Amino acid sequence: MKKLLIIDDEPGIVEEIKSFFEEEGYEVHTADTAKMGIELIEKLKPALVLLDMKLPDMSGLAVLKMCKASYPWIKVIVNTGYVDQHLIDEAERLGRDAFLTKPFDLTRLKDEIDQLLAPPPPDAA
Numbered sequence: 001m002k003k004l005l006i007i008d009d010e011p012g013i014v015e016e017i018k019s020f021f022e023e024e025g026y027e028v029h030t031a032d033t034a035k036m037g038i039e040l041i042e043k044l045k046p047a048l049v050l051l052d053m054k055l056p057d058m059s060g061l062a063v064l065k066m067c068k069a070s071y072p073w074i075k076v077i078v079n080t081g082y083v084d085q086h087l088i089d090e091a092e093r094l095g096r097d098a099f100l101t102k103p104f105d106l107t108r109l110k111d112e113i114d115q116l117l118a119p120p121p122p123d124a125a
Helices: 011-023 034-044 060-070 085-093 106-117
Strands: 003-007 027-031 048-052 075-080 098-101
Touching (some): 003 034, 027 034, 060 075, 060 085, 075 106, 098 106
Parallel strands (some): 003 027, 003 048, 048 075, 075 098
């Protein structure tokens, strides 16, 4: 079962995403602070983290940096309701795997996650 971690402080969005992906067969965990998110990354080592950039206790960029430094195989989709080119560029530099602007379509999010977590194609050699 694919393990997802949602780090976001907006309960309505979190519940909507969590319900959708649980129905799709994913194991979904949630955190509403960066500190809790980092603890869950270290404990669960999820396949993918859906990470909000604006968290109450720390920037999502700090969480992204820690996650990619310690667990480079974990895929991270960064999302925000505030489009800021500097933020987008910095998240890319730190290794984010995808970027979505809120609000986003859950079907599009699922397509993005499925693509990121798909096994690599076998070598043609």
